[in-house]
Amino acid sequence: MKKSIMAVAALSMFTGIAHAQSSVTLYGIVDEGLTYNSNAGGSRLYNLVSGGLQNSRWGLRGTEDLGGGVTASFRLENGFNLSNGALSQANSGSTQGLMFGRQAWVGLGNRFGTLTIGRQYDSVVDYLGPLEVGDQWGGSVTAHPGDVDNFNNTGRVNNSIKFASTSYQGFSFSGLYSLGGIAGNFSSNQIWSLGGGYAKGPLTAAVGYLNVRSPNLSLYGNNGASTPATAAGNFFTSPVSSGFASAHTMQVIGAGGAYTFGIATIGATYSNTKFLSLGNVSSGPNTLKYSGSATFNDVEVNAKFQVTPALVLGAAMNYMKGDAVSSSSTLNNGAKYLQGSVGADYFLSQRTDLYFIGTYQKASGTKSTGGDAVAAITGLTPSTSNRQGLLRVGIRHKF
Incomplete structure (x- = not known):
């Protein structure tokens, strides 16, 4: 009798597990466009580029109801280049891409929130990213110059614990x-x-703070356990900020908001980004012997118009100013970047759309690596002059 009771209890336990509600979803985005760059290292460039509005990706996400209001969840998200099939997110000190370079995490949640661990997005990306035009109708080429404030999610966070x-x-x-x-x-x-x-309702508002030690290694090296030997070249490739790879700490303070009335949504963002304690060569190279701090203040104003259920039009202006930086080898008065963007997005269906993006940038002052500032639209080969323009037409499909 005792053995029978134990067998029934064991069977009941496994039956409960088998009937726990769970789901796994395969999803993704494929995005490809034809791009014109007015000055790519001194020449005009026409090329196909993967990821116009959104970077191409595929992923798996899943949830399981554990009972008592507790849910387990996970996400594995891969980024890839649709033009050649290559993996997108590079590993530290290597050209080899990461299998799940966009996101890779697991966690538990209840009615108060969700606790997750793994490779994730920081809180600035979560709250302020959706308010900048790059995460809306503009794509990465409309992001703030060099994406110095990480609003456009250039750097992801390894080895992280997060509560939302x-x-x-x-x-x-x-x-x-x-x-x-x-x-x-x-x-x-x-x-x-x-x-x-x-x-x-019609109002969205957000604030965010990000603090990064040795950003050249920890945030942009894509490997929290990187060593100084792999430091060179890990930081932004953009001349907007690559000269500040020796920063001991990167700090971002940001705020933004948007309001919708009728067919229009008007928004604005502000960020203050500091590369603190320059000259820490254990983080990265310091060719120009910088010391002190480098500061960027960025202001963006954007507008989006839902002209019809299928057509979205957008426009944005962005101004970023870098303060003077102390150096024992050269004078760096900082750089200024003025950037304007327009876009149109037409939906053929809920999952497929055609889009157009136009961006123009003008630079002045001194770039981070020394010398006259050059225009450097995010994600493009920098210009050899202080001006650069981009036109892109593309197609995006979500599944």
Whole structure:
């Protein structure tokens, strides 16, 4: 009798597990466009480019109801180049891409929020990214110059622990901490961020903070356990900021908002980005012998018009100013970048759309690597002059 009771209990337990509600979804985006660059290293360039409105990707996401209001979830997301099939996100010090370079995490959630661990997006990306034009109708080429504030998600965070709350009457918040993974130095390469926002009715507003130790390694090296030997070349390839690879700390403070009335949505963002304690060669090279800090202030104003259910038109202006930087080998008065963008997006269906993007940038002052500032639209080969223009037409399909 005792054996029979135990067998029934065991069978009931496994039956409960078998009937736990769970789901796994395969999803993705394929995006390809024809691009014209007015000055790519001194010459005009016509080429096909993967990822116009959104970078091409595929992923798996899943949830399981564990009972008692607790849910397990995961996401594995791969980025790839549709033009040649290559993986997109490079590993530290290597041209080899990461299998799940966009996201890779697992976590538990309840009615208060979700706790996740793995490779994730920081709170600035989560809250302020959707308010800048690059995450709307413009794509990465309309992002802030060099994406110095990471609003457009150039750098993702490894080895991270993150909590994201549920929405309370439109209010939500999140916090992230990344362990540097360096033996004997707990704070080395660490990353932490905080963010919060309000989204209800026609109004959206958000704030965010990001603090990164040794950004050349921890955020842009794509490997929290990188060593100084792999530092060169990990930081932004854009001349807007690549000269500041020796920063001990990167700090971003940002805010933004948007309001919708009728067919129009008007928005604005602001960010203050600092590369602190320049000259820390354990983080990256310091060719121009910088010291002190480099500061960028960026302001964007954007507008989006839902002309018809199928047609979206957009326009944006962005101004970024870099302050003077101390150097023992050259004078750097900082750089200024003025950028305008327009776009149109026409939906053939809920999953397929055709789009157009136009961006023009003018630079002045001194670039981070020394010398006269050159125009450098995000994601493109920089110009050899202070001006650069881009036109792109493309197609995007979601599945």
